[in-house]
Amino acid sequence: MCDYSLxxxxxxxxxxxxxxxxxxxxxxxxxxxxxxxxxxxxxxxxNRGFWTAIKxxxxxxxxxxxxxxxxxxxxxxxxxxxPENLQRLYKAGRMEEVTFTQLSSAENTxxxxxRLNNGAEILLQRLREGQRVRVLQLSIPEGEVGPVLSMAxxx
Numbered sequence: 722m723c724d725y726s727l728x729x730x731x732x733x734x735x736x737x738x739x740x741x742x743x744x745x746x747x748x749x750x751x752x753x754x755x756x757x758x759x760x761x762x763x764x765x766x767x768n769r770g771f772w773t774a775i776k777x778x779x780x781x782x783x784x785x786x787x788x789x790x791x792x793x794x795x796x797x798x799x800x801x802x803x804p805e806n807l808q809r810l811y812k813a814g815r816m817e818e819v820t821f822t823q824l825s826s827a828e829n830t831x832x833x834x835x836r837l838n839n840g841a842e843i844l845l846q847r848l849r850e851g852q853r854v855r856v857l858q859l860s861i862p863e864g865e866v867g868p869v870l871s872m873a874x875x876x
Contacts, residue, residue, distance in 0.1 A: 723791040724833045724845070726750035732789040735856045741790050743845075743852040750831065751846045753854060754787040792833075796821040797858040800835060804849050811841040818857065 723732050726748045735741065735753070744754040792798070801816045808815065819835035824842060826832070833845040 723752060723789050724750055724831050726831065727752045727789040730789045731786060732791050735790045735792050735796070735859065737856055737859050739790075739856045741854045741856065743848045743850055743854065744787055745850050746787065746789065751848060751850065752833075753790045753792065753845075755790060792821045792856070793859060794821060794823050795860070796856065798835060799855040799857055800848070801853040801855075802849070803852070807843065807847065811837060811843055812839055813837055813841070813843075 723730075727746060727750055730746050730748065730752075740756060741753040742756055743751060745751055746754075798819050798821055799816065800819050803813055803815055803817060807813060817835075817837055819837055822834050822836045822842065823832045824834050824844065831844055831846045834842045835845065835848075836842050
């Protein structure tokens with residue numbers, strides 16, 4: 722879902738078809754967030770006066786804390802802009818369809834990762850800020866049981 726280090730950050734669940742970005746949060750951890758949209762000064766505010774428009778522009782430019790977008794294990798993602806060093810290390814292409822997974826259930830450790838079709842797993846912390854990710858599918862199709870579900874019920 723969302724690594725332990727992002728629990729103090731506003732967060733929400735991803736939606737299918739959504740485009741996300743790899744982002745370094747104020748906690749120092751890498752995670753996913755929605756694309757940033759800046760709010761331009763509206764014509765109505767500009768008509769109220771010059772200083773009103775300037776104040777609104779400055780407020781829109783203030784940094785807002787990005788919300789972490791949480792992904793459930795088993796979700797299918799399309800990761801784009803994979804850096805060359807990761808392509809070589811994991812025998813991946815510049816763009817890969819992957820399965821979101823968690824490598825561990827240990828506390829206080831980064832556990833969110835993506836699993837390539839060749840079986841290689843890349844910790845989300847290794848991805849580069851600004852990489853683009855598209856959510857293809859949030860749930861596992863019925864009847865398709867893989868490593869994500871094989872641990873269900875194990876204590």
